[in-house]
Amino acid sequence: MFHMTVARRKMLWAYIFLAIPIVFFAVIRIYPAFFAFAMSLFDYNPLAIDQPYVGLENYETLLAEMNKPRSVTRAAFINTAGYIILGMPLQLLIALLIALMLNEIRSFVTLFRLAFFLPFVTSTIAVSWVFRWLYQPQFGLFNVLLKAFELPQQPFLNNPKQALASILAVVIWQGLGFAVVIFLAGLKHIPRVYYEAARVDGATRWQTFRNITLPLLNPSIVYLVVLQSISFLRMFAPVLAMTDQGDGGPLNSTTTVVLRVYREAFQRLNMGYAAALTVVLFCIILLVTIFQLRVTTRRTN
Amino acid sequence: MNKVRLMLMLVGLLALSGAALADGHVVEIEYWQYNFGARVDAMNALIEQFHEANPDVRVVHNSDIPYANFRDELAASAPAGVGPDVVTLFYGWIPAFVDAGYLVPLPAEDFPEEWIESHFSPMVANSKFEGSYWAVPTAVRSLALFWNKDIFEAAGLDPEAPPTTLDEFVEIAIATTTYDGDAEIMNITQQGYAPQLSGQAHHWFREVLLRQHGGVPYNEDNTEVLWGSDEGCAAFAWLASFETEHKTGSNDLFNGATESFITGTAALHIDGSFRLGTIARNNPELNYGVAELPVGPNGERSTFGSYWTHGITRRAAGDEARMDAATRFLQFITTAEAGALWVDMVGELPAQLESAGDPDLVADSRLGPFAAGLEYAHATFFADESQQRQHLIDAFDLIRLGGMDACDALAEGAALEQALLDDFWAGRG
Numbered sequence: 001m002f003h004m005t006v007a008r009r010k011m012l013w014a015y016i017f018l019a020i021p022i023v024f025f026a027v028i029r030i031y032p033a034f035f036a037f038a039m040s041l042f043d044y045n046p047l048a049i050d051q052p053y054v055g056l057e058n059y060e061t062l063l064a065e066m067n068k069p070r071s072v073t074r075a076a077f078i079n080t081a082g083y084i085i086l087g088m089p090l091q092l093l094i095a096l097l098i099a100l101m102l103n104e105i106r107s108f109v110t111l112f113r114l115a116f117f118l119p120f121v122t123s124t125i126a127v128s129w130v131f132r133w134l135y136q137p138q139f140g141l142f143n144v145l146l147k148a149f150e151l152p153q154q155p156f157l158n159n160p161k162q163a164l165a166s167i168l169a170v171v172i173w174q175g176l177g178f179a180v181v182i183f184l185a186g187l188k189h190i191p192r193v194y195y196e197a198a199r200v201d202g203a204t205r206w207q208t209f210r211n212i213t214l215p216l217l218n219p220s221i222v223y224l225v226v227l228q229s230i231s232f233l234r235m236f237a238p239v240l241a242m243t244d245q246g247d248g249g250p251l252n253s254t255t256t257v258v259l260r261v262y263r264e265a266f267q268r269l270n271m272g273y274a275a276a277l278t279v280v281l282f283c284i285i286l287l288v289t290i291f292q293l294r295v296t297t298r299r300t301n
Numbered sequence: 302m303n304k305v306r307l308m309l310m311l312v313g314l315l316a317l318s319g320a321a322l323a324d325g326h327v328v329e330i331e332y333w334q335y336n337f338g339a340r341v342d343a344m345n346a347l348i349e350q351f352h353e354a355n356p357d358v359r360v361v362h363n364s365d366i367p368y369a370n371f372r373d374e375l376a377a378s379a380p381a382g383v384g385p386d387v388v389t390l391f392y393g394w395i396p397a398f399v400d401a402g403y404l405v406p407l408p409a410e411d412f413p414e415e416w417i418e419s420h421f422s423p424m425v426a427n428s429k430f431e432g433s434y435w436a437v438p439t440a441v442r443s444l445a446l447f448w449n450k451d452i453f454e455a456a457g458l459d460p461e462a463p464p465t466t467l468d469e470f471v472e473i474a475i476a477t478t479t480y481d482g483d484a485e486i487m488n489i490t491q492q493g494y495a496p497q498l499s500g501q502a503h504h505w506f507r508e509v510l511l512r513q514h515g516g517v518p519y520n521e522d523n524t525e526v527l528w529g530s531d532e533g534c535a536a537f538a539w540l541a542s543f544e545t546e547h548k549t550g551s552n553d554l555f556n557g558a559t560e561s562f563i564t565g566t567a568a569l570h571i572d573g574s575f576r577l578g579t580i581a582r583n584n585p586e587l588n589y590g591v592a593e594l595p596v597g598p599n600g601e602r603s604t605f606g607s608y609w610t611h612g613i614t615r616r617a618a619g620d621e622a623r624m625d626a627a628t629r630f631l632q633f634i635t636t637a638e639a640g641a642l643w644v645d646m647v648g649e650l651p652a653q654l655e656s657a658g659d660p661d662l663v664a665d666s667r668l669g670p671f672a673a674g675l676e677y678a679h680a681t682f683f684a685d686e687s688q689q690r691q692h693l694i695d696a697f698d699l700i701r702l703g704g705m706d707a708c709d710a711l712a713e714g715a716a717l718e719q720a721l722l723d724d725f726w727a728g729r730g
Contacts (some may be wrong), residue, residue: 046376047401049615070695070713137487137553153487158553160702244552245499247691250698266373267687269397 033282040275047269058276073277075252076260082164083171083256084232084288091172092224095179100213102180103187113184120177128241131170132157135242157242160253167254171238175231179224186220187213222296226289233285234258257281326357328626330617333363333385334609335371339578340364343646344634351633358626379403386617386627392427392610393683395435396725405618406433411628420637420653424606424680431729436612437635440649441657443604443674444501444509446470446595447562447570450588452477452491456568463592467513467539470494470569470595474549477568486544486551492567494543495550496697497558502540503693504605505571505594508679510536513597523682524726529715531708538707541700551701563587573607574671578648593670606678608652611635644668650675684725692718 004012040058042051065073102112119127134141135156143153156166190213198208236258240246247263248255257277265274332348334340341364348360363385366374372394378384390398398404417434418426428436450460456477464470474493482488496502507518507528516532519525527533543549555561562570563584571594580587594604611634617627633639640651644662650672651657662672683689696714699705 045401047379047398047403049402070717136556138489138555155487155553158702160698244557247499247694249694250702251695263687266376268685269372269376269401 036275036278039272040279042272044272044275045269046271051272054272058273059280061273062276062280070252072248072252072255073260076248076255076257079164079248079253079255080233080235080257083168083235084229086165087168087172087232088225088228090168091175091228092179092221094172095176095224096183096217098176099180099183099187100209102184113180116180117177119174122174124174124237125241127170127174128238131166132242135166158250160249160251163243163250163254167238167242170242171232171235174238175228179228182220182224183217186217190216218296222293225292225296229288229292230285233281233288236262327359328357328622329359329361330386330623330626330630331361331363331384332387332389332630333366333375334389335366335368336364337368339647343643346642346646347634347639351630354633355626355629358630360630375403384616385614386623387611387631388614389609389611390436391686392436392438392608392680393686395428395430395610395612396684398612399430399435403614404435404612405615406435407437407613407631408624408628411632412437420655422606422650422652422654422657422675422678424608424675424678425610425652427680427682428610436610437631438608438610438652439635439639440643440647441606441608441652441675441678442573442575442649443606443671443678444505444571444573444594445604445670445674446592447572447576448590448592449562449565449568450590451565452568461590463590464569464595465592467510467595467597471543471547474543474569475547478547478549484548486548486554489548489550489554490566492550492554492558492561493547494569495552495554495558495561495567496540496543497552498694498697499552499690500557500559501571501573501605502558503690504607504681506536506540506693507681508605509594509603510540510597512603512679513599513601514539518681523684524722526715526719526722528718529712533715534708534711537696537700537711541697541707544701562589574649574668577667591667591670593673602677604674604678606675606680608649608680684722688721689718692721 041053041055043054043057044051062073065071066077068074098116102109102116105112135143137143137153137155137158140156142156146153155162157163194212194216195208198212203211235256239248239254239256239259240262243249243254246259248259258281261274261277261281264270264277332344334344341362344362344364348362351358351360375384375388388404395404412434414429414434417437421437422441424441425438428434428438446463448463453460453462453473458473458476464473476493477491478484478489478493479491480488481490498506511518511528511533514532514536516527516530516536518528518533520527544551550558550561550567552558555564555566558567558570559572559576561567562572563580565584565587577591580589593602596602611631613624613627613631617623635652637651637653637655640653641656641659643649644651644656648668650662650668651659654675656662657672657675663669665672681689692714696710699710699713700707703710
């Protein structure tokens with residue numbers, strides 16, 4: 001036992017060192033996650049001493065809320081669906097187009113890449129506030145431009161019909177850089193010989209894209225679809241920063257599930273119900289991810 | 302040998318420090334409030350005085366919590382077994398903190414009911430919940446009318462004559478609004494009055510406009526929502542008309558109605574005494590006046606009163622010495638003198654009528670109108686303040702953005718609020 005070989009001893013130490021982050025991860029991330037599952041079964045008020053067990057009552061409330069016409073919970077789920085259904089494909093499409101163009105240019109490459117990546121490394125709150133001002137009805141840049149071209153001014157964030165799209169545009173723009181970088185890396189990995197062969201065969205640009213670029217880019221697409229979907233499902237900070245009092249208005253038109261979790265948990269101290277919302281969101285993310293992995297990871301020949 | 306000496310020295314040190322603790326009998330208690338410069342300074346001054354008078358108590362003042370996180374931090378501290386012995390809370394939060402068992406009733410012998418009811422502004426009776434007083438304030442706030450004298454002058458109005466009735470308020474709001482083009486909200490370059498429901502306008506509606514239109518917001522025991530009534534509908538329509546009909550302003554413009562008044566682009570504004578400090582810090586040049594709120598059609602006066610109040614926590618109640626120290630501290634910071642210090646340093650009005658009626662205060666051109674309002678102020682009983690505010694914000698948005706009829710929008714909000722109250726009172730005596 002005490003006469004280990006050098007190699008074995010090295011390995012043992014490697015395990016010891018690796019164990020530290022694992023313990024940390026378990027205590028800081030995994031345990032609270034399971035705790036949230038348990039919490040959702042209680043009428044959990046952090047200020048109180050007793051946390052009465054209520055079984056599935058929080059989930060029943062959630063279900064009842066979903067069936068009320070103007071309920072904020074229902075709005076949160078519908079909006080979150082809106083963010084992902086509109087946002088994710090649009091963001092990836094634009095990112096792919098930009099990546100394809102960036103892949104073509106030969107001068108000022110770094111400058112252009114920087115221009116697209118910069119928003120991604122900028123603080124979301126800062127970006128959101130800048131856009132809040134850009135969207136401002138009177139002296140915001142967008143309305144000043146509209147006015148200059150004698151087009152009707154728009155309320156943007158102040159109108160329930162435009163607010164979600166206005167926030168979504170900012171989020172798409174801000175996350176674009178990340179998707180572009182992943183696509184660029186994917187494009188660099190496609191061997192040039194395929195394109196040369198296609199050219200020799202007289203393939204059109206569309207055929208080349210459809211039959212070579214797109215299928216060989218599949219791993220990048222899968223990665224981005226999964227990651228960006230999760231990020232849209234977790235929308236929080238931009239809505240908090242861009243709506244009046246951070247309430248996801250007007251008329252609940254921009255609120256999200258995570259914003260509701262935050263409000264229920266920390267404003268109303270209704271942690272059991274907030275935990276039930278997170279559990280439902282967790283299940284949705286899990287299902288969406290499994291579904292996407294099934295559909296998108298097809299073998300390419 | 303060295304080790305033994307070291308051990309002996311350590312033992313000696315421990316014994317010494319133990320003896321010092323036993324001899325001093327100093328009880329340490331914690332007091333928590335949110336971070337707001339003037340409030341922190343005022344409380345530090347009070348704590349210093351308290352230490353002088355009570356050398357056996359040491360108060361640790363925790364004021365490092367930003368306003369927006371204050372509730373979260375209290376919520377996070379409780380399960381961790383730490384937190385304040387005396388805590389400052391918004392009066393509207395009391396039911397939630399009482400329900401959680403976080404607060405203990407004020408000891409009746411130290412804070413007799415008759416004494417609270419006879420010495421404090423009548424709105425303090427709102428801290429009574431389930432038959433007990435759970436908190437008592439140093440200072441209170443009320444709403445008053447702010448008006449921009451420069452804008453009045455530019456519009457050809459007497460800069461020293463603010464509107465005194467609701468009708469005058471409408472006339473002046475219309476007269477002071479300017480547009481770049483047609484009289485449309487989007488073309489406004491200077492606002493007469495912009496209703497901000499997420500600010501103070503929901504209070505103005507519930508406790509002032511509604512009463513002036515002949516209604517009351519809730520029934521006697523706060524179990525029934527009455528603001529959805531015909532009177533409520535008339536008052537709410539009056540408020541909405543500034544945006545939908547008179548087009549004198551909107552909270553969507555100029556980064557919100559409050560900011561608009563502070564930066565000098567709005568003529569009329571309804572706000573609390575705490576706004577005096579914000580204006581002094583952000584735009585000291587603003588040439589404005591403060592007056593009591595306009596009276597109703599039959600001369601009814603009303604204003605909304607609110608306050609941050611101090612309670613004793615179950616943490617203090619768990620230990621006799623701490624409870625005693627906390628009680629003495631709470632008594633000390635809620636005297637009429639403490640209120641007088643508070644108005645000087647923070648600009649909030651003393652909660653005890655004795656200092657609120659101080660002739661100098663009443664004569665003050667800016668604080669006076671707020672102090673005058675304390676006599677007739679109403680504080681709303683809130684079961685869930687943020688939700689109750691949201692109901693009125695949404696009703697207002699349904700009118701101005703959804704084109705809904707004022708009565709229908711209000712009725713919808715009232716139904717939601719009734720459900721909230723039913724839920725709140727369910728299972729109580």
